Amino acid sequence: MVEFLQFTLSGVVFGMIYAAVALSLVLIWRGTRLLNYGQGAMAMFTTFVAIEVIYRTGSYWTGFAVALAAGAVLGAACQLTIIRPTMNKPPLNAVIVTIGLLTLLEGLAGILFGGQYRSFPAAFSVTGLRAGGTPLGVSRFDVFVAVAVLVVTGALAAAFRYTSAGLRMRAAAFSPTIARLSGIRVARVLTIGWALAGLLGALAGVLVSPSTFLYPDSMDTIFVFGFTAAVIGGLDSAVGSVVGGLLLGLALSYAGGYLHSGASLVPLVALGILVVVLMVRPGGLFSATAVRRV
Amino acid sequence: MSSETVSATPALAVEELVAGYGGVTALNGVSISAGTAAITAVLGANGAGKTTLLRAVSGMIRPRRGRILLGGGDLAGRSPEQMVRAGIAHVPEGQGVIPELTVEENLRVGMMSWPSAFRGGGRPRAERAAALDEAYQRFPPLAVRRRKLASSLSGGERQMLVIARALLARPRVLLLDEPSLGLAPRIMAQVMDLVVQLSREHGITIVLVEQNARGALAIADHGVVLNLGRVVAAADAPTLAADVALRHHYLGF
Numbered sequence: 047m048v049e050f051l052q053f054t055l056s057g058v059v060f061g062m063i064y065a066a067v068a069l070s071l072v073l074i075w076r077g078t079r080l081l082n083y084g085q086g087a088m089a090m091f092t093t094f095v096a097i098e099v100i101y102r103t104g105s106y107w108t109g110f111a112v113a114l115a116a117g118a119v120l121g122a123a124c125q126l127t128i129i130r131p132t133m134n135k136p137p138l139n140a141v142i143v144t145i146g147l148l149t150l151l152e153g154l155a156g157i158l159f160g161g162q163y164r165s166f167p168a169a170f171s172v173t174g175l176r177a178g179g180t181p182l183g184v185s186r187f188d189v190f191v192a193v194a195v196l197v198v199t200g201a202l203a204a205a206f207r208y209t210s211a212g213l214r215m216r217a218a219a220f221s222p223t224i225a226r227l228s229g230i231r232v233a234r235v236l237t238i239g240w241a242l243a244g245l246l247g248a249l250a251g252v253l254v255s256p257s258t259f260l261y262p263d264s265m266d267t268i269f270v271f272g273f274t275a276a277v278i279g280g281l282d283s284a285v286g287s288v289v290g291g292l293l294l295g296l297a298l299s300y301a302g303g304y305l306h307s308g309a310s311l312v313p314l315v316a317l318g319i320l321v322v323v324l325m326v327r328p329g330g331l332f333s334a335t336a337v338r339r340v
Numbered sequence: 341m342s343s344e345t346v347s348a349t350p351a352l353a354v355e356e357l358v359a360g361y362g363g364v365t366a367l368n369g370v371s372i373s374a375g376t377a378a379i380t381a382v383l384g385a386n387g388a389g390k391t392t393l394l395r396a397v398s399g400m401i402r403p404r405r406g407r408i409l410l411g412g413g414d415l416a417g418r419s420p421e422q423m424v425r426a427g428i429a430h431v432p433e434g435q436g437v438i439p440e441l442t443v444e445e446n447l448r449v450g451m452m453s454w455p456s457a458f459r460g461g462g463r464p465r466a467e468r469a470a471a472l473d474e475a476y477q478r479f480p481p482l483a484v485r486r487r488k489l490a491s492s493l494s495g496g497e498r499q500m501l502v503i504a505r506a507l508l509a510r511p512r513v514l515l516l517d518e519p520s521l522g523l524a525p526r527i528m529a530q531v532m533d534l535v536v537q538l539s540r541e542h543g544i545t546i547v548l549v550e551q552n553a554r555g556a557l558a559i560a561d562h563g564v565v566l567n568l569g570r571v572v573a574a575a576d577a578p579t580l581a582a583d584v585a586l587r588h589h590y591l592g593f
């Protein structure tokens with residue numbers, strides 16, 4: 047029972063990180079039907095920036111803030127410089143450009159920051175919390191991870207739902223033609239979408255790196271899990287990506303905990319879940335496509 | 341309105357417009373002028389270039405040559421975002437609501453071309469709310485469904501929503517592409533009545549593209565007939581409707 051509680055809680059924590067990565071992918075997918083393969087590498091790069099800032103200033107929170115800001119700037123800059131020229135070209139062009147972004151950033155990180163594993167500090171204690179005498183399997187920092195992702199995704203969801211800028215982004219995503227004819231500067235909206243995606247990715251990078259170490263391809267696995275979570279959720283739905291992240295986090299945590307030699311099976315379990323979801327609901331759990339076809 | 345006054349005070353004048361897609365030239369030197377607060381019907385068979393003409397005027401495609409004159413300035417080559425700010429609203433074919441948004445959100449999208457309140461000269465929140473109220477008063481069925489998704493509306497209600505959204509941009513010129521397409525005859529008549537109202541009572545210049553030439557000429561002041569990307573006839577509506585040869589050749593009635 048205690049084991050189950052521990053696996054559940056740690057599954058939720060990792061699930062929130064997958065959710066953040068998934069949401070960053072969904073933000074870009076919704077606007078341009080493009081999967082950004084460079085998302086993980088962008089997060090890795092901004093986390094390296096954070097570690098350098100923390101090392102120089104001694105302040106975790108300065109590094110944290112700089113990472114998020116760098117994520118937003120990097121996202122916007124990538125969109126403006128290398129993605130925008132691929133618009134109105136065959137879709138494969140943009141895909142290849144994002145794969146190029148992935149290799150470029152990982153190479154640059156190796157040159158600038160070195161290839162060795164670096165430990166990334168946590169904002170709070172990583173000692174396991176206890177309820178009474180029972181170890182919960184999560185730390186104060188894990189609680190911070192879950193709360194941080196919830197706050198940021200909640201704020202984003204509220205902004206999308208209730209603000210004029212959010213309405214502009216949704217209109218541009220659902221119907222770029224009508225949006226442009228109504229006066230919405232869709233190109234600018236897409237840049238903002240990339241900035242927000244970069245910010246979310248940076249958040250995921252800073253939150254996950256204390257448990258994974260940081261090295262040039264350290265975010266690759268997280269990216270794959272985030273992508274899986276996004277597909278489970280339907281790629282189109284912000285709520286879906288959070289639910290998908292949580293489901294995947296829990297499933298992987300139980301698999302890693304209960305299965306014999308579970309840890310090595312985790313990627314296979316993720317693949318299995320992906321296959322089952324795609325067979326049962328090809329559009330993902332929260333996809334709107336089925337509704338739209340009626 | 342007689343054709344003389346129409347040509348004397350054009351709100352929108354298109355001169356020698358050439359436009360197309362890739363290697364295909366869909367408009368080959370088209371000139372039309374739409375009189376202020378008048379209804380100009382653009383008629384012709386499929387592939388005549390009617391939709392391309394509207395798309396070029398609203399900036400959805402870039403004309404290769406020619407001028408688009410509105411209020412003295414040449415707008416050819418501007419983007420749709422700039423065209424709507426200059427006063428040209430385009431309702432594309434196919435009841436273009438955004439189905440994933442609510443009725444009210446669709447209407448708010450119509451005000452996105454308004455100057456932002458942040459940049460000074462912007463309109464206050466109250467004015468936006470008043471504009472929404474006005475839209476609901478004109479279209480009561482939309483008020484009832486304001487919180488419902490646009491995908492839940494009937495065909496007639498969707499057309500209402502699309503026109504209401506276009507009007508919220510406060511256009512001087514409204515481009516309507518087949519607004520009666522796919523509607524029941526009774527609803528079609530309501531939409532046509534609405535178009536007349538917009539020009540007569542609100543002084544909006546209307547360019548109406550219609551497959552249903554008889555219905556369009558019944559409400560239009562002026563008509564232009566396109567064939568294979570060229571103007572083959574332009575006259576006041578009764579003259580076009582009375583020209584038997586033209587009707588048989590190009591208009592199918």
